[in-house]
Amino acid sequence: MFSVTELAKMLGHSGGAVGNACETLVVQGGAERVGSKPRLYRATPKTAAAAQAAVPPQPTPGPTPPTPRQAPSAPAQASTAPPGGRPQPVTRPNGQQYHPRALAQLPDVEALHKLREAGVAVLLYGPPGTGKTSLIEAAFPDLITVAGDGDTTVGDLIGEYTQDANGGYEFIYGPLVTAMQEGRALLLDDATLISPKVLAALYPAMDGRRQIQVKAHKGETINAADGFYVIAGHNPGVHGAVLTEALASRFSVQIQVGSDYDLAASLNINRTAVRIARHLATSQQAGEVGWVPQLRELIAFQKIADVLGTEAAFANLVGIAPLEDRDVVAEIVTKALGRPVTALALGRQL
Template sequence: MTTAPNASTAAPTVRPGSVPVPSSTGRLGQGELRRKVAAILTDRPGEMFTPGEIARSLDRSAGAVGNALSVLADRGQAELVATGPRRYRATATTADALKGGRTSAARPAHPTTATAPAPKAASAPTPRTAGASGTSAKVEKPVVGPVVRPNGQTYHPRRLADLPDVAALRRLREASIPAMLYGPPGTGKTSLVEAAFPDLITVAGDGDTAVADFVGEYTQAPGGGYEFIYGPLITAMTEGRTLLIDDATLISPKVLAVVYPAMDGRRQITVKAHKGETITAAEGFYVVAGHNPGVHGAVLTEALASRFAAQIRVSTDYDLARVLDIEPRAVRVARNLARRQESGEIGWAPQLRELIAFQKMSGVLGPEAAVANLLGIAPEEDRDVVAEVISSVYGRAVAPLALGQQI
């Protein structure tokens, strides 16, 4: 069960002469929360704030504020200066985010200033230029530098609609447009979502996934009796976080139906297992799904597809494979097989995950063992074609990795 990280309970520090923003837990208009957040950053230039600190001063969810900060950073209107925890500060263009109008005539309350030293930011903010009207204009040169995922691994963004893919996904979230990423396993769908949304909660789907895996269930309490433990869907809704339904098309359509009311205009679900409780999604709640076409048991129903207005194909970035110093001949084999897969000649080709594993295997057991293993992981029905391609690239016959004579 995924739980929300602990948040500091320190009261926000209000600067002399400022007036706290009145508590407002109702639904805000488009971009209104972002302007509130920008107002706080603008009012305290040079100081760093976590999403939780700003959230407490605005009486909003930390997830929603974190999303607003991510959008501001993408636009160059905020700077991510630390990642553990995330801390942001104003830039020279943060005030541009207020040009839609301040959300309150009063000055906002301000969180306690962080004093910890700031490590290097995970990625540089995306620069913006001012248009003739004085409003923020389209990004001229999107930043495509590496992004650090929550697990500490580095993600290399790719272009999507003239933006870094992480920035494009954040914009879809801002506009409440659910996204489905589809493509072969190992192409980086989950890595992209993790890089785009640090507040992510994941449900790993399979044929045994049940409604309780989304909404929660009763569990025996330490002191006796039973208590209801909320599931990932409820946590994401109440905290305004992103929910990734990985391998969504392996989950029974009857089970997935529990998510649909939270994704449409109602933004509510009823937890029948817990006294018929009604849960309303907080601002920032967002759903993204992963789909592996061609995987046994994966069925993309019309009901599921219709819930995801944005459907984005994710394929292996073979140029990235070269950047990662993966053996060039292995990349050539993968490209060749990918072309044959697209033509329908075979059903499998090595993806980035397999190429990274190839490189690791080569470093541990040697290049010959890595090549033999690459053939061995190919499905039986495609193995003859894979062997032919590997042999043509490496100039020798190859057999699957296997035990030899007794030593």
């Protein structure tokens, strides 16, 4: 078991960056958190595979590196296609491919690059599973992510004192400070679930001051390095998600993100499933149903179909719909298939 402090010393990186990396590994199953005061982590059976998949960034040959006044440039893989051609897929940190979509007559990845260079903060909003986080990860390889919820504290953003191996206490910077010091992009995922009082600690870093005071650490002043950039995600309709006027005013560009069903079809997802999703999306716009399977659910549908068969995948599609919408979803699926379909359930004993 290792604390964040121990790992940071061994790796020679900031505690905030190491802590964020550990939490990412926990989410991906590549590590397990076994303590909170201090945070302690240990390996899992997936850790070795995660290590093998990790490729250290290679130095970029060629032109002189950007001057300190420039934001970090995107890697070659994030560039758009030659004029007249389709933009190439961009590889996300988890190895999955992101297929750029149109935004203001540009590939969305390129549009976000330009907005970062101009220092214009962006809020992406839309239902869960539509690809907001995927787009941001594809656009910004230097991304640090904060997974927001109602329990997020100022300490989770800025940092807090953590007990070290010797029984003493050391202040470990949080992801906001790390992003400011290293000039990196910071994603506030589910930002509208975070308490407005907590978010207020972020605002001085986003306005003309571009600095914050860490009151818990002797009132230290942290100035944002060039390249520091904040982007946020918002899921309207999710319980507890509130887009306050103070938060909205910090994000000059607000982009709606919906599922690209044409992309779903091009990914060889079952065409009937895609057609059902389109039908439900039309019904949602008419106020007849509240739930629609997004791209995430359609990708999962195909994986389930490959493992358990198409019949089970359609039954599961009905079963994951909220109770208040399940009958409508079952009716639409039944009509599309020409046979009754109910939620996936266990049968009699074999």
